[in-house]
Amino acid sequence: MNQNQKASFTDKKFIVTFVFVTSLFMLWGIAHSMSDVLNKHFQNVLNVSKSQSGLIQLSVFGAYFIMSIPAGMFMKRFGYKTGVLLGLSLFAAGTFLFVPAANAESFGFFRIALFILGCGMATLETVAHPFIASLGDQRTSDQRMNFAQSFNAVGTIIGPLLGSYFLLRATANPETVGNLDSVKSLYVGIGLFIVFVAITFAFVKVPALIDPHSVADEESLVAVNIDVAPGKKLIQHRHFVAAAIAQFFNVAAQAGTWAYFINYGVDIMGFTDSKAANFMVLFMVFMALGRFVGTYLMKFIAPNKLLATFASGSIICCLMVAQGWGWASYGALLMINFFFSIMFPTIFSLGLKNLGKHTQQASSFISMGVVGGAFFPLVMGLVANHDVAHAYYLPIICYAVIFLFAVKLYKVKH
Numbered sequence: 047m048n049q050n051q052k053a054s055f056t057d058k059k060f061i062v063t064f065v066f067v068t069s070l071f072m073l074w075g076i077a078h079s080m081s082d083v084l085n086k087h088f089q090n091v092l093n094v095s096k097s098q099s100g101l102i103q104l105s106v107f108g109a110y111f112i113m114s115i116p117a118g119m120f121m122k123r124f125g126y127k128t129g130v131l132l133g134l135s136l137f138a139a140g141t142f143l144f145v146p147a148a149n150a151e152s153f154g155f156f157r158i159a160l161f162i163l164g165c166g167m168a169t170l171e172t173v174a175h176p177f178i179a180s181l182g183d184q185r186t187s188d189q190r191m192n193f194a195q196s197f198n199a200v201g202t203i204i205g206p207l208l209g210s211y212f213l214l215r216a217t218a219n220p221e222t223v224g225n226l227d228s229v230k231s232l233y234v235g236i237g238l239f240i241v242f243v244a245i246t247f248a249f250v251k252v253p254a255l256i257d258p259h260s261v262a263d264e265e266s267l268v269a270v271n272i273d274v275a276p277g278k279k280l281i282q283h284r285h286f287v288a289a290a291i292a293q294f295f296n297v298a299a300q301a302g303t304w305a306y307f308i309n310y311g312v313d314i315m316g317f318t319d320s321k322a323a324n325f326m327v328l329f330m331v332f333m334a335l336g337r338f339v340g341t342y343l344m345k346f347i348a349p350n351k352l353l354a355t356f357a358s359g360s361i362i363c364c365l366m367v368a369q370g371w372g373w374a375s376y377g378a379l380l381m382i383n384f385f386f387s388i389m390f391p392t393i394f395s396l397g398l399k400n401l402g403k404h405t406q407q408a409s410s411f412i413s414m415g416v417v418g419g420a421f422f423p424l425v426m427g428l429v430a431n432h433d434v435a436h437a438y439y440l441p442i443i444c445y446a447v448i449f450l451f452a453v454k455l456y457k458v459k460h
């Protein structure tokens with residue numbers, strides 16, 4: 047490879063595959079943000095408390111902890127395309143299980159369906175990140191990743207729109223307030239679309255890929271512009287360990303903040319359920335905006351410094367949200383998602399620096415950090431049962447850990 051030659055975004059032969067894989071980022075964005083609408087819907091229909099509804103996030107994010115490593119092993123043995131098809135199959139199976147769960151009116155059954163759906167999403171995330179990186183020149187892999195993740199942000203905007211229209215609007219109608227038919231219709235529709243994507247992708251011919259991270263020869267790794275720190279086991283790379291911990295707290299803060307966003311609008315602002323869900327669309331727009339702004343600012347500001355700045359902004363916003371000052375606090379709540387926007391990919395990329403052949407394995411472990419989202423909504427829910435505003439003091443702990451990673455622990459030590 048000529049290092050002086052300008053690297054293209056992707057090659058022409060990869061375009062069809064790239065479009066399909068990028069669409070996966072949008073799919074799990076829809077599913078993640080819709081699960082936060084389910085929190086409020088199940089509180090209304092199944093009469094569960096705020097803390098009990100946090101078990102939804104435990105089911106989805108807990109699947110990431112269990113499935114990330116097996117998905118990585120499956121991908122390594124059978125390849126990216128087969129990994130994607132496995133993820134889509136599990137995803138679709140989870141959505142179809144919403145039908146018997148709704149018929150049984152069982153919150154426990156819904157959690158099983160969400161766990162299987164989460165296993166599908168975990169598989170897709172584990173496979174899609176290195177898949178996107180392999181679809182072209184490695185010097186432009188970061189650009190491809192940011193582009194694909196922007197569609198994840200689009201998905202998080204679509205999810206609350208679907209949830210508000212099909213779910214919360216139904217509970218606002220006295221004739222359908224205890225009815226779970228809307229849940230069945232919505233998730234069956236999503237499942238059928240996923241089956242369509244899977245069948246279509248099965249017929250796509252994926253060109254031969256070269257993954258430089260799997261090359262054991264350090265000279266070859268340097269040739270494709272990958273830094274290495276030879277002679278160290280993965281666990282000895284302290285910046286990787288710190289990134290995995292930071293990612294745990296990052297997703298914990300995200301899951302808790304998203305899970306009780308609608309409750310905050312209803313309890314503190316006096317909104318109806320559907321109006322609060324519509325504001326969640328704006329909430330996700332703020333995340334998309336933050337991702338575009340953050341990506342631009344990284345041209346001038348070191349990623350770790352920008353991460354530290356955004357973590358500081360999140361801490362200030364959480365303090366304001368916890369006061370319950372009406373629109374001032376609600377504006378701060380919207381800004382939390384703006385500051386959250388760059389955290390996941392930035393922590394991920396900083397944690398993978400200089401890992402060479404350990405990169406794929408490290409990617410699986412950092413993905414497992416998503417399990418933080420399984421537990422934190424439960425803890426926040428215990429506080430939210432009494433005062434949803436005061437629950438937002440808790441994410442400050444998470445952002446303090448991220449700030450520490452950004453100013454000190456991100457550094458690569460040879």
